[in-house]
Amino acid sequence: MSKKVALNKAPVEEKQHPMEKILRMDRIPHIWCSTCGIGTTVTALAMALDQLGLDLNKVAILSGIGCTGRVAGYLKLDSFHTTHGRSIPFAFGLHIARPDMKVIVFSGDGDLISIGGNHFIHTARRNADMTVICVNNFIYAMTGGQVAPTTPTTARSATSPYGCYEHPFNLPLLAASSGAVYVARWTALHIRRLANSIKEAIAKPGFSFVEVVAPCSTLYARLNKLGTGLDLMKFYHDNSVIKHGADPKEIDIDYQSQIIVGKFVDIDKPPYIECFNAGNKRVFGDKFKPYGGGNGSN
Numbered sequence: 001m002s003k004k005v006a007l008n009k010a011p012v013e014e015k016q017h018p019m020e021k022i023l024r025m026d027r028i029p030h031i032w033c034s035t036c037g038i039g040t041t042v043t044a045l046a047m048a049l050d051q052l053g054l055d056l057n058k059v060a061i062l063s064g065i066g067c068t069g070r071v072a073g074y075l076k077l078d079s080f081h082t083t084h085g086r087s088i089p090f091a092f093g094l095h096i097a098r099p100d101m102k103v104i105v106f107s108g109d110g111d112l113i114s115i116g117g118n119h120f121i122h123t124a125r126r127n128a129d130m131t132v133i134c135v136n137n138f139i140y141a142m143t144g145g146q147v148a149p150t151t152p153t154t155a156r157s158a159t160s161p162y163g164c165y166e167h168p169f170n171l172p173l174l175a176a177s178s179g180a181v182y183v184a185r186w187t188a189l190h191i192r193r194l195a196n197s198i199k200e201a202i203a204k205p206g207f208s209f210v211e212v213v214a215p216c217s218t219l220y221a222r223l224n225k226l227g228t229g230l231d232l233m234k235f236y237h238d239n240s241v242i243k244h245g246a247d248p249k250e251i252d253i254d255y256q257s258q259i260i261v262g263k264f265v266d267i268d269k270p271p272y273i274e275c276f277n278a279g280n281k282r283v284f285g286d287k288f289k290p291y292g293g294g295n296g297s298n
């Protein structure tokens with residue numbers, strides 16, 4: 001809807017923001033820095049939700065902490081900004097209490113894979129029906145740019161001023177080897193491809209994982225003298241090679257080098273609630289009333 005408003009007597013058109021359907025406009029402006037990669041990722045999620053045509057009353061979004069952790073609070077969904085590393089167990093509880101809801105976790109690399117790492121691998125192992133989107137900016141951004149389990153070897157951070165000497169996690173490999181049924185990686189500039197992957201991930205019954213390589217302009221780019229966030233976003237995009245079906249073992253990310261992106265895993269495996277029902281049926285036979293309708297798609 002648009003209406004005419006008078007500003008200094010000259011009439012101007014006041015237009016609705018195209019994402020107003022999904023954004024909590026009363027919370028805008030957001031806290032993110034200019035050219036931070038988180039924003040385009042939110043756009044991709046909004047596009048995916050719009051294209052899926054889901055009942056938004058049946059979609060929940062959960063985040064942990066950090067800059068990426070703020071995403072849940074800006075979306076007009078059932079939003080939960082949980083504690084450090086606990087978005088996944090919170091999401092699992094929500095899923096088993098309300099299997100009719102679509103559950104999406106939106107998390108930063110530090111939150112999801114450091115303190116939240118154990119929850120991540122075990123929830124993937126159980127193939128719980130949820131979609132996890134991880135903004136990987138290679139750093140603990142909000143707290144000042146400390147080294148993360150994803151920081152590439154040799155990259156600088158506030159706590160590795162001479163360059164990180166640890167091996168980082170390869171997130172798609174971690175997700176796939178833990179049991180995820182859908183695994184993809186894009187960068188923050190592959191907006192349409194990312195939206196499409198998020199769409200597929202949400203529609204997929206079971207544990208789906210989408211990594212988004214995104215710049216942190218204020219800390220990672222500055223500490224490593226890599227220019228603005230936009231420079232870095234373009235660098236990631238231009239140095240990406242699309243290889244659908246690539247073996248996750250072959251897609252490590254090295255410092256400022258080629259990034260393999262695409263859809264790596266798309267397999268079928270019974271999700272957690274289906275296994276729960278089958279297990280109880282084996283033990284209790286017809287006395288057992290199946291719970292929740294299976295994969296959350298009902």
Ligand SMILES: Cc1ncc(C[n+]2csc(CCOP(=O)(O)OP(=O)(O)O)c2C)c(N)n1
Pocket residue numbers: 065066067068069084107108109110111112135137139140141142143148
């Ligand atoms: C229990 C607890 N410990 C530590 C913190 C401090 N903390 C806030 S943000 C953050 C790092 C988040 O990094 P990441 O998930 O990568 O998000 P980013 O800011 O990079 O998007 C940490 C450790 C906290 N909020 N709670």
Ligand code: SF4
Pocket residue numbers: 031032033035036037038067068137141142215216217218219220229
């Ligand atoms: S500190 Fe980094 S990750 Fe956080 S909003 Fe700014 S650019 Fe984005």
Ligand SMILES: [Mg+2]
Pocket residue numbers: 066108109110135136137138139140141148
């Ligand atoms: Mg981070």
